[in-house]
Structure formats: structure tokens, C-alpha cells
Amino acid sequence: xxxxxxFTKNTKVALKHxxxxxxMPPVPDHSIPLNAGYPxxxxxxxxxxxxxxxDLIEEEKDLPFQYLGSKKVNTVKxxxxxxxxxxxxxxxxxxxxxxxxxxxxxDLIARTFIDRDTWIVVESPSYMEGLETFRxxxxxxxxxxxxxxxxxxxxxEKTLKDRKEKNLxxxxxxxxxxxxxxxxxxxMSIDRRRHLLELASEFDFLIIEDDAYGELYxxxxxxxxxxxDSGSRVFYIGSFSKTVAPGxxxxxxxxxxxxxxxxxxxxxxxxxxxxxxxxxxxLSQTDMKxxxxxxxxxxxxxCKTLISSLEKYMGDIATWKNPSGGYFVWVxxxxxxxxKILNEAMQAGVAYVPGKHFFVHEQEGLSYLRLxxxxxxxxxxxxxxxxxxxxxxxxxxx
Amino acid sequence: xxxxxxFTKNTKVALKHxxxxxxMPPVPDHSIPLNAGYPxxxxxxxxxxxxxxxDLIEEEKDLPFQYLGSKKVNTVKxxxxxxxxxxxxxxxxxxxxxxxxxxxxxDLIARTFIDRDTWIVVESPSYMEGLETFRxxxxxxxxxxxxxxxxxxxxxEKTLKDRKEKNLxxxxxxxxxxxxxxxxxxxMSIDRRRHLLELASEFDFLIIEDDAYGELYxxxxxxxxxxxDSGSRVFYIGSFSKTVAPGxxxxxxxxxxxxxxxxxxxxxxxxxxxxxxxxxxxLSQTDMKxxxxxxxxxxxxxCKTLISSLEKYMGDIATWKNPSGGYFVWVxxxxxxxxKILNEAMQAGVAYVPGKHFFVHEQEGLSYLRLxxxxxxxxxxxxxxxxxxxxxxxxxxx
Numbered sequence: 001x002x003x004x005x006x007f008t009k010n011t012k013v014a015l016k017h018x019x020x021x022x023x024m025p026p027v028p029d030h031s032i033p034l035n036a037g038y039p040x041x042x043x044x045x046x047x048x049x050x051x052x053x054x055d056l057i058e059e060e061k062d063l064p065f066q067y068l069g070s071k072k073v074n075t076v077k078x079x080x081x082x083x084x085x086x087x088x089x090x091x092x093x094x095x096x097x098x099x100x101x102x103x104x105x106x107d108l109i110a111r112t113f114i115d116r117d118t119w120i121v122v123e124s125p126s127y128m129e130g131l132e133t134f135r136x137x138x139x140x141x142x143x144x145x146x147x148x149x150x151x152x153x154x155x156x157e158k159t160l161k162d163r164k165e166k167n168l169x170x171x172x173x174x175x176x177x178x179x180x181x182x183x184x185x186x187x188m189s190i191d192r193r194r195h196l197l198e199l200a201s202e203f204d205f206l207i208i209e210d211d212a213y214g215e216l217y218x219x220x221x222x223x224x225x226x227x228x229d230s231g232s233r234v235f236y237i238g239s240f241s242k243t244v245a246p247g248x249x250x251x252x253x254x255x256x257x258x259x260x261x262x263x264x265x266x267x268x269x270x271x272x273x274x275x276x277x278x279x280x281x282x283l284s285q286t287d288m289k290x291x292x293x294x295x296x297x298x299x300x301x302x303c304k305t306l307i308s309s310l311e312k313y314m315g316d317i318a319t320w321k322n323p324s325g326g327y328f329v330w331v332x333x334x335x336x337x338x339x340k341i342l343n344e345a346m347q348a349g350v351a352y353v354p355g356k357h358f359f360v361h362e363q364e365g366l367s368y369l370r371l372x373x374x375x376x377x378x379x380x381x382x383x384x385x386x387x388x389x390x391x392x393x394x395x396x397x398x
Numbered sequence: 399x400x401x402x403x404x405f406t407k408n409t410k411v412a413l414k415h416x417x418x419x420x421x422m423p424p425v426p427d428h429s430i431p432l433n434a435g436y437p438x439x440x441x442x443x444x445x446x447x448x449x450x451x452x453d454l455i456e457e458e459k460d461l462p463f464q465y466l467g468s469k470k471v472n473t474v475k476x477x478x479x480x481x482x483x484x485x486x487x488x489x490x491x492x493x494x495x496x497x498x499x500x501x502x503x504x505d506l507i508a509r510t511f512i513d514r515d516t517w518i519v520v521e522s523p524s525y526m527e528g529l530e531t532f533r534x535x536x537x538x539x540x541x542x543x544x545x546x547x548x549x550x551x552x553x554x555e556k557t558l559k560d561r562k563e564k565n566l567x568x569x570x571x572x573x574x575x576x577x578x579x580x581x582x583x584x585x586m587s588i589d590r591r592r593h594l595l596e597l598a599s600e601f602d603f604l605i606i607e608d609d610a611y612g613e614l615y616x617x618x619x620x621x622x623x624x625x626x627d628s629g630s631r632v633f634y635i636g637s638f639s640k641t642v643a644p645g646x647x648x649x650x651x652x653x654x655x656x657x658x659x660x661x662x663x664x665x666x667x668x669x670x671x672x673x674x675x676x677x678x679x680x681l682s683q684t685d686m687k688x689x690x691x692x693x694x695x696x697x698x699x700x701c702k703t704l705i706s707s708l709e710k711y712m713g714d715i716a717t718w719k720n721p722s723g724g725y726f727v728w729v730x731x732x733x734x735x736x737x738k739i740l741n742e743a744m745q746a747g748v749a750y751v752p753g754k755h756f757f758v759h760e761q762e763g764l765s766y767l768r769l770x771x772x773x774x775x776x777x778x779x780x781x782x783x784x785x786x787x788x789x790x791x792x793x794x795x796x
Contacts, residue, residue, distance in 0.1 A: 001629065003656045006570055006604060008513045011660050020662055044460035053451045062442035065643035100498065100667035107666035115406045133666055172404055206404060231399065245463035247671035258401045262409050264418055268505035268531055269498035273645035275673050 010116065014136040023128050023357035028346055032384035035351040036375040037182070037327055043298065043374075044245050045282070045291075052282035064277035072280030073098070073273060079283045080238065080252055087214070088227030089236060094257045097264065098250065100272060102212045102239040105253040106130055106175075108263045109208055109235055110137045113173055121174040123151050125330075125358030125365055127182045127210065130175060141360045142171055148321060150188025151176055153195040160203045173206050179222040180213040180326025183358050183370035187324055193225045200233045206259070212239040212251075213326035215292045218300040220324070232256040240279060242327065242374075243295060248275050299327070302373040302381070309385035317392055327374040330355075336395050338369040345391045350384040408514065412534045421526050421755035426744055430782035433749040434773040435580070435725055441696065441772075442643050443680070443689075450680035462675035470678030471496070471671060477681045478636065478650055485612070486625030487634060492655045495662065496648065498670060500610045500637040503651035504528055504573075506661045507606055507633055508535045511571055519572040521549050523728075523756030523763055525580045525608065528573060539758045540569055546719060548586025549574055551593040558601045571604050577620040578611040578724025581756050581768035585722055591623045598631045604657070610637040610649075611724035613690045616698040618722070630654040638677060640725065640772075641693060646673050694723075700771040700779070701727070707783035715790055725772040728753075734793050736767040743789045748782040 004012065027033050056064055056072060064070040077096055084091060099105040114120065114137040122131065124143035134141075142163075144156045156174075163170060174196065178188035188196075200207055209225045226236035232255075239251035249272065253260065306329055310320055320331045339354035355368025373381060402410065425431050454462055454470060462468040475494055482489060497503040512518065512535040520529065522541035532539075540561075542554045554572075561568060572594065576586035586594075598605055607623045624634035630653075637649035647670065651658065704727055708718055718729045737752035753766025771779060 001602070001631065003654075003659075006511050006657075007660060008509075008511060008516070010513075011510045011663075014663050015660055038465055041460045044463045046455050046460045046463055049463065050452060050455045054448060057444050057448045062439045062444045062643075063645075065442045065444055065447065065645040067436055067644045070645075100670065104667045107664075111406075112409045113404050113406060115408075118406070136664060204399070233399065245460075245672070246465045247461075247463040247468075247675075249667060249670050249672070256401075259404075261401075262405060262413055265409075265412050266505075266534060269502045269647060269667065272498065272647050272670065272673065274643070274647070274676070275670065277645075278672070 010136070013116070013139070017132075017135045020132055024353060025342070027351040031346045031349050031351045032376055032380045033351050034371045034376065034381070034384050035353045037372050038246050038375055039242065040375050040377070043295065045286070048286065049245070049278065049282055052285065053278050055285070056277055056281040060277070064274050066273065067270060068273060070273055070277035070280070072277035072284070073271070075280030075284050076250065076276055079288070080254075083288070084254065087221070087224055089224055089254065091254050092257070095254055095260060097253045097260055097267075098271070098276060099252055099267070100249040100269060101241055101246070102210060102237050102251040103129055103133065104267075105237045105251055106208065106210065107133050108267055109253065110134055111266050112262045113206065114138050117169070118173070119169050119171040121156065121171045121205070122360060123176055123181070124360065125183055125355065125368070126175065127177060128353070128357045130210065131358070131360065134175070140169070143360050146181060146184050146186055148186055150178055150181065150186050150192055151196070153192045153199065157195070157199055160199065164203070170203060171205050173208060174200070175208045175210065177210045177212070178225055179211055180216060180323055182213070182326070183328050183353070183355075184330040185321055185323025185326055185328045187222055190223060193223070194228060197225065197228055197231065197233070201231050205233070207234045208237060209234050210237045212237070212242055214238065215243050216296060216299055216327070217325040218296060218303065226254065232259070235259065243292065244279065244282065248279050250276055250279050299374065302378060303329070305378040306371060306373040306381050306385065309382045313386050313389035314392070317389065317396055327372050329371045329373065331369050331371060332367060333369065333392050334367050336392055337366045339366065341391055341395055345388055348387050348391050350387045352388065408534070411514070411537070415530075415533045418530055422751060423740070425749040429744045429747050429749045430774055430778045431749050432769045432774065432779070432782050433751045435770050436644050436773055437640065438773050438775075441693065443684070446684065447643070447676065447680055450683065451676050453683070454675055454679040458675070462672050464671065465668065466671060468671055468675035468678070470675035470682070471669070473678030473682050474648060474674055477686070481686070482652065485619070485622055487622055487652065489652050490655070493652055493658060495651045495658055495665075496669070496674060497650055497665070498647040498667060499639055499644070500608060500635045500649040501527055501531065502665075503633075503635045503649055504606065504608065505531050506665055507571075507651065508532055509664050510660045511604065512536050515567070516571070517567050517569040519554065519569045519603070520758060521574055521579070522758065523581055523753065523766070524573065525575060526751070526755045528608065529756070529758065532573070538567070541758050544579060544582050544584055546584055548576055548579065548584050548590055549594065551590045551597065555593070555597055558597065562601070568601060569603050571606060572598070573606045573608065575608045575610070576623055577609055578614060578721055580611070580724070581726050581751070581753075582719055582728040583721025583724055583726045584719055585620055588621060591621070592626060595623065595626060595629065595631070599629050603631070605632045606635060607632050608635045610635070610640055612636065613641050614694060614697055614725070615723040616694060616701065624652065630657070633657065641690065642677065642680065646677050648674055648677050697725070697772065700776060703776040704769060704771040704779050704783070707780045711784050711787035712790070715787065715794055725770050727769045727771065729767050729769060730765060731767065731790050732765050734790055735764045737764065739789055739793055743786055746785050746789050748785045750786070
């Protein structure tokens with residue numbers, strides 16, 4: 001019996017790509033994980049979660065453990081609606097779908113809207129797990145470069161006009177992370193956000209706005225593209241992973257209801273009552289605005305430490321962009337293939353994510369790497385950057 | 399902007415079917431929910447879960463709330479392996495995938511193995527949410543009737559031979575619930591289990607063995623088909639929903655590793671660390687064999703009560719099969735369209751699931767209904783059956 005003979009056409013194509021998560025080999029214990037895009041131990045409110053569970057079970061007994069029934073699940077939706085309204089995104093309840101993390105939202109949209117011959121637009125670079133997801137559905141990408149003002153929508157416009165003239169297939173979806181972009185940390189300007197919406201209307205495409213880091217601004221609060229979405233072409237994706245706890249696996253998709261409608265057809269995990277109710281219980285007893293403020297302060301200070309370490313140890317061998325929020329700094333080390341020296345760096349005591357995994361065309365990312373300032377302590381960050389600089393210098397000298 | 403113009407071909411076809419969950423309208427508060435296929439309040443170990451969370455957080459702090467890290471997630475896999483080994487299914491660790499409930503396992507297999515032109519075999523009747531899932535992928539079904547010994551594999555053999563002779567497309571997958579079948583409660587005999595495996599080898603198909611109710615036997619413990627699966631053609635699907643708590647959303651798929659391999663490519667929810675670790679913590683502090691025994695006793699007694707109520711109130715108007723395990727009794731009420739009288743029954747104070755939703759060809763199920771003995775108290779069951787009998791009698795008399 002040959003398993004392959006049973007696979008669908010789509011599965012056979014998908015399996016040609018690397019297995020999910022292959023972009024990061026195991027990090028040795030002694031390595032400082034600057035690769036890790038998750039919150040620090042101290043920033044996960046685990047004691048409060050313990051309280052939240054206790055109160056939840058006291059109040060609702062078995063309900064959170066049944067298929068449905070816990071009222072706390074609605075608390076999550078209510079929080080999302082209220083918070084988004086404050087950010088300029090006004091939604092009806094039926095315009096929100098709670099998902100198992102932001103990535104399930106991306107996957108559901110991909111399943112519902114991307115045929116094997118569908119073209120989509122992604123930023124270059126882009127979130128590696130987003131790319132990994134899209135690769136399951138299509139191999140037809142238009143890539144748009146990022147600069148210090150986010151996605152270069154002028155480039156996108158040129159490409160679209162050119163394709164239209166040449167009668168080439170037009171894209172159906174644009175995937176963007178406009179605020180505190182993963183991996184580059186940059187933020188799309190308000191003018192480009194507007195421009196992107198105009199293009200969506202002119203060239204008839206939908207937009208996935210991945211705003212997982214949207215609450216983590218250091219200076220100005222960016223306006224979501226969805227807040228200006230008069231044509232209702234935007235899927236807004238949010239998450240509690242970066243601000244509460246990724247292990248809860250709670251995120252959401254917001255879109256006009258007739259675009260959102262087909263997603264539950266394909267969402268066959270039947271919701272996650274226990275996790276969602278626990279989060280609901282936590283949200284109802286937490287001053288989330290204060291928490292967001294605290295997180296912003298911590299991450300901003302972390303970011304400063306990482307940037308000053310880079311200035312100190314790598315000022316002569318690398319360039320980077322100063323993020324105005326989020327988790328990441330994107331570092332350019334000309335002349336070095338970062339995927340080739342990762343093992344050596346990990347042996348020397350520091351891990352990062354090689355740049356190539358963030359690109360559809362991997363070779364464009366060879367001399368980049370992504371560092372995270374969310375997870376490790378500031379002391380470790382300094383040590384890690386020093387170690388990294390030593391490994392890189394060895395290879396530049398060669 | 400026309401949303402439909404953006405949908406994939408597959409989405410457009412899927413949307414022709416009813417939305418998920420439409421088979422059950424909301425049950426009024428005053429109605430006794432004999433429709434509910436979930437555990438009774440008193441059978442959900444919510445106080446123990448509270449303890450499990452407390453101990454987990456005390457021991458692992460933030461780990462269960464991160465993307466990965468909690469060792470308790472492995473406890474779930476270890477439990478599954480050990481328990482299945484006792485039931486004759488010996489598995490390597492890489493042959494198990496933990497999923498968000500059994501239904502996510504079914505969905506992942508469907509996504510990975512079913513093209514739009516793929517034929518599959520389902521039992522008639524079958525689990526409505528299984529059918530709902532398969533309908534997202536294909537409309538090509540071979541249905542095989544169930545009798546008191548489960549799926550009539552002789553009928554399947556005839557159909558397959560006939561199709562082969564006529565050069566018709568052959569099925570790639572057979573979906574079966576061999577033990578304490580949902581909705582009929584029947585169990586496939588050991589001879590038919592063997593026969594099905596022989597057919598799988600002869601006609602080259604795979605088998606999904608949905609064993610969500612496998613631990614809940616009243617008499618003899620059935621041998622899983624997977625335990626006899628020398629040709630490695632079986633996906634074995636299990637769940638903690640019926641024995642611990644459905645709201646945890648933890649189930650699993652077990653299969654030879656090269657058949658299981660593609661599933662994680664499409665499983666984009668990234669696991670559920672908090673829920674899985676909580677379950678792991680619970681399993682490590684619970685005598686599960688004792689718990690299974692307790693559940694068997696309670697459900698067996700519940701089942702007796704339901705059957706004796708049926709004898710008392712509906713002996714003259716209905717027939718049913720005596721289940722030897724599980725959650726359900728399948729009732730035949732000749733001459734009555736059960737979907738047409740559901741609202742009246744709910745107004746009279748009793749809810750059930752109309753039979754038609756369990757059939758690919760709905761008209762085959764019009765005079766059937768599914769009652770559950772898992773959720774409501776024995777007193778309520780008696781009352782509910784009496785009320786149901788009154789409603790039905792009114793319609794038989796007409």
C-alpha cells in the first residue's frame with residue numbers, strides 16, 4: 001500500500017514544501033533564544049489565570065467543560081468588540097469569529113478563498129507561519145517589498161497595472177501585517193493604508209490585516225486598516241497570544257458577515273469552551289488597559305536594550321530598523337548567509353530565526369535575521385548580541 | 399463587491415449544504431434535552447479539573463500558557479498509548495496525533511485524502527457531524543446499512559464487486575463507528591470487523607475507525623478494528639469528550655506514520671497547550687480505570703431506565719435497538735416524520751435529534767429519532783419518554 005496514492009492533489013503539492021515548523025531547529029539549552037516570538041515568563045499572568053479558572057468553576061461548575069454553555073465565552077467577544085470600537089473598528093457580533101489563535105483565522109480564510117490557481121499578494125518579507133499556511137493552497141505569489149513605511153503600495157500598484165495590461169491573472173487576496181510587522185518591526189503609514197484600500201477597490205481584491213501586535217505600540221497608536229474599510233474588503237485578525245498567553249490559543253477574525261459566513265463551515269474543532277471561558281473569566285477580572293500599558297513599557301524598554309546592544313556590538317557589521325512596537329528587530333548582515341551560521345551561533349550560545357524563512361523567494365533573505373526582544377531578559381539580550389557579533393565577524397573576515 | 403465571486407470552487411459547493419449544526423434548533427428551557435450527546439453535569443470532574451489546573455500552574459508556572467513547553471502535554475500521549483496497548487492497539491509515539499476533539503481528526507483526514515471526485519463509504523445512518531464534515535469535500539457516497547451486528551459488510555462487498563465489474567469509481571475511504579455506534583448504538587461483530595479489513599486490502603481502501611465511545615461498554619469489551627490492522631489501513635480516532643469533558647477539546651488520531659504524516663501540514667491551530675496540559679495533569683492524578691468503570695455503570699443504568707421507559711410508553715408504537723454501550727438509543731416510529739413533529743415535542747417538553755440528519759439520503763431517516771441517555775437524570779428520562787409518546791401518538795392517530 002502506497003500512502004501517496006491516497007493523498008489529494010492538494011496534499012501532494014503541499015507536501016513538496018518543508019514540514020511545518022522546520023524553519024527552526026531545536027535550540028540547545030545553553031543558547032539564549034532570541035528566536036522566540038513569545039512572551040517572557042514574567043509577562044504571562046499565570047497566577048491570575050489560576051484565579052480565573054477557580055472563579056469560573058465556582059460560578060459555572062461543569063459548563064466550561066461542556067460543548068457549549070459557558071457565558072464567559074461571550075465575554076471574549078464582548079471584550080474584542082469594545083476594544084476594537086475604541087480603535088475605530090465598529091463591529092456587529094456576527095462580524096466576529098473566535099478562532100484558535102490568529103493562525104487558525106489565516107488558515108480558514110485561505111481554505112475558503114484560495115484555489116490552487118488563485119494569486120495572492122504577500123509582503124516581502126512576511127510572517128513565516130503565514131507563508132507556510134498559504135503554501136498549502138497556492139504557489140502563485142506577488143511579493144511587495146517593505147520599507148520603513150511598511151508595504152510599498154506604489155510598487156503593488158505598478159505591478160497590478162502591469163498585470164492588468166498584460167492580461168495576467170489578478171490577485172484575490174493581499175496579506176499584510178501593517179503594524180509592527182513580523183519580522184521587520186515596521187509600520188505602514190496611514191497614506192499607504194488608504195492607498196491599499198483604494199487599490200483593493202480598483203483591482204477588486206480582499207485584504208487580510210494581521211494585527212497580532214497592534215496593542216504593543218511604543219509611540220503613536222496606529223489606526224487599523226479595518227477602521228477605514230468603507231468597502232468592507234478587510235479581514236481583521238487579532239490575537240490574545242501576544243498580550244495574554246499564546247497557549248490559550250484564542251484569536252479572532254472580524255469581517256463583514258457575508259465574507260465571514262463560510263468560515264465556520266470549515267472550522268471543525270467545535271470551539272474551545274474551556275480555554276475561551278478561562279480567558280473570558282480572566283478578562284472580566286483584569287484591567288486590560290493597564291495591562292496593555294504595562295506591556296508597552298516593558299517591551300519598549302526591552303527593545304531599547306536590544307537596539308543599544310546592536311549599536312555597541314554590531315554597529316560596524318549590520319544595519320537594522322528601529323521598530324515602533326511589537327516583538328522584533330530585523331537585522332541585515334551583508335555578506336553573511338544567516339541560515340548557514342545558525343548552528344554555530346547556537347553552539348556559541350545564541351539563537352535567532354534566519355531571514356530566508358520569511359521570503360517566498362528564500363534567497364532574498366539570506367543576509368537577514370530576526371531577533372526578538374519579547375522573551376529573554378535584558379541581561380541575556382546584551383550577552384546574546386555580543387556572542388552573535390563574534391560569530392558573524394568570524395564569517396565576515398573569512 | 400460580491401463575496402461569492404471570491405469563494406473557492408470547494409467553498410461554493412460546501413455552502414450548498416445546510417450550515418453546520420443546523421440539524422438541531424435551540425431547545426427551549428423547559429424541554430428535557432434527550433437530544434444532547436454530552437456527559438451529565440455530575441459526570442464532568444470539574445472539581446478535579448480545578449485541582450489539576452492548580453497543581454499544573456504550581457508546578458509549571460507559565461509553561462502551559464506558552465506555545466510549547468508543558469511536559470503534561472506528553473502525559474496525554476502516554477496515556478493514550480498505554481490505554482490502547484491494553485486494548486490490543488500497539489503504537490509508536492509518532493503514530494499518534496493529538497487533535498482538538500475527534501471531529502478535528504475526521505476533518506484533517508478528509509482534507510488530506512478526499513478530492514472532490516473521491517468516493518467514500520459511510521454507514522447508513524452515521525454520525526451527523528461526520529457527514530457534515532465529509533460534505534465539505536465530496537458528494538460521492540456509497541452507503542452501507544447497519545443491522546444489529548453493525549455495518550453489513552456483505553452488502554459493502556457486493557457493492558464493491560459490482561462497481562468494479564462495471565468499472566465505476568472505487569471508494570478510497572470507509573468511515574465507520576464500529577462500537578456503540580452513533581446514532582444506532584449497535585456494535586460491529588468481530589467477523590465483520592475482519593471482513594472489513596479483508597475488503598480494505600482486496601479493494602485498496604483506508605478505514606476511519608471512530609471509537610469515541612469505545613470505553614463505554616456495558617458487557618463485552620469490543621476489540622478495535624485497529625488491533626487487527628496488519629495491513630495498516632486504519633485511522634483510529636479516539637476522544638476524551640465522552641469520558642472526561644468535551645469542552646477540553648482533546649481527541650487523537652492513530653495511524654501508521656506515513657499516513658499520519660501530512661495531517662500536521664494542515665493542522666494550523668498549533669496545538670492547545672493549556673487545555674492539553676490541564677488534561678495531562680488530570681490524567682496523572684486520576685485512576686482512569688476506576689473512572690471508566692464508574693461511567694460504564696452509570697450509563698448502563700441510565701440506558702436501562704430509558705429502555706424500560708420506552709417499553710412502558712412506546713412499546714406499541716415504536717421499535718428500538720438495545721445498545722451494548724455508548725450514549726444512544728435509536729428509535730423507529732413507523733408512520734411519523736420525526737423532523738416535522740420536533741417543534742411540537744419541544745413545546746410539549748422533550749427534545750430529540752430527528753433521524754434524517756444521520757443519513758446521506760435524508761428521506762431514509764424520516765421515521766427515526768435518536769435519544770441520548772448520557773445527559774439528563776433518570777427521572778427526567780422517564781418523564782420525557784412519556785411526553786414524547788403522547789406527541790407521537792397524536793400523529794399516528796391522525
